[in-house]
Amino acid sequence: MASSISDDRGMDSVPTPVKIVIAGGFGTGKTTMVGSVSEIPPLTTEEVLTEVGAGIDDLTGVERKRTTTVALDFGRITISRRHVLYLFGTPGQERFWFMWNDLARGAIGTIVLVDTRRLETSFAAIDFFERRAIPFIVTVNCFDNAPRYTVEEIRAALAIPDRVPVMLGDARDRESSKLALVRLVKHAMATALPASV
Template identity: 55%
Template sequence: MDSAVSDLLAPVEDDNVQPWQNDRSRAPIATKIVVAGGFGVGKTTFVGTVSEITPLRTEALMTRASEETDDLTATPGKLSTTVAMDFGRITLDDDLVLYLFGTPGQQRFWFMWDDLVRGAIGVVVLADTRRLKDCFPALDYVESCGLPYAVAVNHFEGTPAYEAEDVREALSIPADIPVVIMDARKRITVVESLLALLRHALDVTPE
């Protein structure tokens, strides 16, 4: 066999390569998860924190033209916004691969949501306790689609801490829907949010 071809077929030595990727007898279980929520709630950070690949981001600079439609009160330092989607990948449980798709938060880009949720097993809806009303459109959307979902409350520094059950009551979230308190900058809490959604999706999916 040509040496160049042999080099291409040889296992790749890379810290980011998972065991199943070098085992040709196995195929990964690929799962799509959507991360939704209001403007500036932390969706881009959520995806980037856990992605084992360089996340794909479609961001544009904020301009004065958006001042009348985008409330920057809670996020005065925000300079850019997602205009299409965020994309990342994380491998769990050896060969379970999650593909994460973050939705744009601005209302004028919500038409993208119909495409992003296609084929997804569920949605993580991010919430910010300073602006809980901003997550209602995402909650209404996933409920109308009939998709399993979990609510992840992104706790920002310097804001009051709330219990998950307090947020559940404020948002009128049904008792069977997972509600978790997390920090989108901390990998372990983001993973816990994804696992909460996966467990819920498995519970409600018919066998």
């Protein structure tokens, strides 16, 4: 019979997976965020935008966009020997939203990326995670040519309750993306804890 010490060592060698979803509208920077923090080359399902999608994909505000995610993005971050974050980026176009249920299943929480040039594309993602009671934070991806607003202005425009963190960031920047992930994990943990009496 194996000792409890050897059993514990065996358990320590298999890290606990922690699933996080990066969601948002079309062109908000989900693929970029996953790529900026992943310790492995991220798996992406980027395809070139074609004329076939011209009447379907609204490129207003993101006219220079040339590719789009058609299934998911995937990245990984090892936190410790015991914990690994798995990042799943959702597709942004409405015709691919049917995949969101599967991508969100088992997630501890979500970062909803927002682009102030196309704020209206964020409502569907916020509504999706609110309805499913999945903890989320809102991160404004501050594009170079985008209008600047305060966190309070973003919160008011998106009707985000005070309990949901809202922050400014840059999906291209590893440290900024890490800060968003830390904020989400803390929020998800606080949400999971029973309210003190």
